[in-house]
Amino acid sequence: xxxxxxxxxxxxxxxxxxxxxxxxxxxxxxxxxxxxxxxxxxxxxxxxxxxxxxxxxxxxxxxxxxxxxxxxxxxxxxxxxxxxxxxxxxxxxxxxxxxxxxxxxxxxxxxxxxxxxxxxxxxxxxxxxxxxxxxxxxxxxxxxxxxxxxxxxxxxxxxxxxxxxxxxxxxxxxxxxxxxxxxxxxxx
Ligand code: IMP
Ligand code: MG
Numbered sequence: 001x002x003x004x005x006x007x008x009x010x011x012x013x014x015x016x017x018x019x020x021x022x023x024x025x026x027x028x029x030x031x032x033x034x035x036x037x038x039x040x041x042x043x044x045x046x047x048x049x050x051x052x053x054x055x056x057x058x059x060x061x062x063x064x065x066x067x068x069x070x071x072x073x074x075x076x077x078x079x080x081x082x083x084x085x086x087x088x089x090x091x092x093x094x095x096x097x098x099x100x101x102x103x104x105x106x107x108x109x110x111x112x113x114x115x116x117x118x119x120x121x122x123x124x125x126x127x128x129x130x131x132x133x134x135x136x137x138x139x140x141x142x143x144x145x146x147x148x149x150x151x152x153x154x155x156x157x158x159x160x161x162x163x164x165x166x167x168x169x170x171x172x173x174x175x176x177x178x179x180x181x182x183x184x185x186x187x188x
Contacts, residue, residue: 012177019174030061041065042100050106053163069094080158101126107135111145
């Protein structure tokens with residue numbers, strides 16, 4: 001029987017990362033985290049909404065004791081490009097002073113969001129702070145920022161799925177794909 005090819009959502013131009021590739025990479029990222037933390041407890045801070053699916057799947061591969069908190073950032077975007085300074089919309093509820101903190105986001109693009117959030121977290125005096133992102137668009141950096149753990153380096157294309165959205169849609173797709181060009185426009 002011929003191998004079953006993943007069916008492609010009609011709004012996608014192409015699939016950049018398949019569901020199977022995501023699953024495999026998450027297992028290997030969990031091993032990298034094990035090398036970092038051993039059996040120690042750490043506190044996960046997930047930047048919602050984008051990192052929801054990635055955080056949920058990664059956490060299930062981790063056996064360490066973990067604490068989980070979420071923060072919400074609004075990044076002002078003009079259709080598919082970030083145009084302003086990101087703002088904190090919902091802050092932490094856990095105390096992270098003297099804790100090992102792992103910050104998780106969906107994608108590292110211009111670097112503005114993670115530069116802002118790591119600056120804010122450092123002021124709360126964690127014992128350590130590491131950053132894990134599923135995707136890294138290396139070519140788009142506007143502020144110098146590198147993540148400690150990166151799932152996939154991708155080219156400068158606007159992607160959706162597996163937590164990433166366009167106008168809050170497509171977060172539920174199990175893979176990461178490039179949205180068709182004519183759909184990269186906001187409705188009035
Ligand atoms: P940065 O502040 O420019 O690094 O942008 C980070 C945020 O922009 C991410 O957390 C995403 O919410 C959003 N973003 C950047 N690139 C994409 C993309 O290709 N698709 C969907 N959202 C994106
Ligand atoms: Mg985001």
